[in-house]
Amino acid sequence: MELTITRTSHPAQKPADPRTVGFGTIFTDHMFEMDYTPGQGWHDARIAPLENLSIHPGAAVFHYGAEVFEGLKAYRTDAGTVQLFRPWDNVQRMRDSAERIQLPDFDPDFLLEAMTKLVALDQDWVPSAPGTSLYIRPVEFCTDIDLGLHSIGKAKLMILLSPVGAYLAGGLKPVSILIEDHDVRAVRGGTGYAKCGGNYAAANRAAAKAEAKGYDQVLWLDGVHQQYIEEVGGMNVMFKIDGKIVTPALTGSVLPGITRRSCIQLLRDKGYEVEERLFSVEELVAALSSGALEEAWGCGTAAVISPIGKFCYQDTCYTIGEENGPCAQWLYDTLTGIQWGRVKDPYGWVYPIPAEKP
Numbered sequence: 001m002e003l004t005i006t007r008t009s010h011p012a013q014k015p016a017d018p019r020t021v022g023f024g025t026i027f028t029d030h031m032f033e034m035d036y037t038p039g040q041g042w043h044d045a046r047i048a049p050l051e052n053l054s055i056h057p058g059a060a061v062f063h064y065g066a067e068v069f070e071g072l073k074a075y076r077t078d079a080g081t082v083q084l085f086r087p088w089d090n091v092q093r094m095r096d097s098a099e100r101i102q103l104p105d106f107d108p109d110f111l112l113e114a115m116t117k118l119v120a121l122d123q124d125w126v127p128s129a130p131g132t133s134l135y136i137r138p139v140e141f142c143t144d145i146d147l148g149l150h151s152i153g154k155a156k157l158m159i160l161l162s163p164v165g166a167y168l169a170g171g172l173k174p175v176s177i178l179i180e181d182h183d184v185r186a187v188r189g190g191t192g193y194a195k196c197g198g199n200y201a202a203a204n205r206a207a208a209k210a211e212a213k214g215y216d217q218v219l220w221l222d223g224v225h226q227q228y229i230e231e232v233g234g235m236n237v238m239f240k241i242d243g244k245i246v247t248p249a250l251t252g253s254v255l256p257g258i259t260r261r262s263c264i265q266l267l268r269d270k271g272y273e274v275e276e277r278l279f280s281v282e283e284l285v286a287a288l289s290s291g292a293l294e295e296a297w298g299c300g301t302a303a304v305i306s307p308i309g310k311f312c313y314q315d316t317c318y319t320i321g322e323e324n325g326p327c328a329q330w331l332y333d334t335l336t337g338i339q340w341g342r343v344k345d346p347y348g349w350v351y352p353i354p355a356e357k358p
Helices: 060-064 087-101 108-121 197-201 204-212 258-270 281-290 326-339
Strands: 003-005 030-037 041-049 067-069 072-076 082-085 133-142 155-164 175-179 217-221 229-232 236-241 244-248 274-277 293-300 304-313 316-319 350-353
Touching (some): 003 108, 030 108, 060 133, 067 197, 087 108, 087 258, 108 155, 229 244, 258 304, 258 326, 281 304, 281 316, 293 326, 304 326
Parallel strands (some): 003 041, 175 217, 175 304
Antiparallel strands (some): 067 133, 072 082, 072 133, 082 350, 217 229, 293 304
């Protein structure tokens, strides 16, 4: 499929310091779009100036949530070059999410090519200040104008770019977690493994409750027994117990995080035993009570690593520590080092962006 590029004639003013702006609140000059029509397939692939969309209010995405998305980043190295981190994994996960919602599949190589050209065109927007990056948001959604429940026909796929500072305003420091024992994020057989908007909408009530009580994030339990730990906020979660790393198994209701996968690879290569298994809240409480829990952290693209300093479960609070644990700090330093090109990449995770603009 041909990809057309139309450059803006009115470039926007770039933020003086991306570290001071909110996460994902400003956008670059251009966006990528392509459309899907049954019988025709994907067509009209284009990179064009960023603009508002004109979508009929009866479009199914507004009424039935037929939408999936991804999130990854472009990083500027000390040498001034720009690179992505494992973008092919994001593209494949988006295909898996689309299959779950039954949105049209797409050519992963073409989407990666479009993403590369879009970032290359707007690479002047990739910030260089410490901790900053260019957030990349692909999204696919149904555009059928029909309020009846039916299979998906028409669709649109877009990519937006947004220069960002640190996801967590306070920087890398331990956060407090409320273990949610009423609401659930997802159930096995549902959409938990897919990156779709409904999963995050379903998390809002518990997150608001945690925030009102003074906690930073929610720890989710499984939707069947409300016994097994799944995720923390919008991230995967890991625990260091008696020298071992334990993380919830991917049972179908847990998002298969790319940062999670990277952490497991790094930890095993470092010599840690990593267990991917069912991990109950009772086992967590026992480890907290006995002191066997040495560290805990969330991991995801936006925050990379988020150390956990305190858990609260059924009105009882347990403190792990007020400082970043050494394992979480090492993971953060290693991952961000690879992402920003300061640490050698032995895994082939880095994907360079051409310096020439298309």
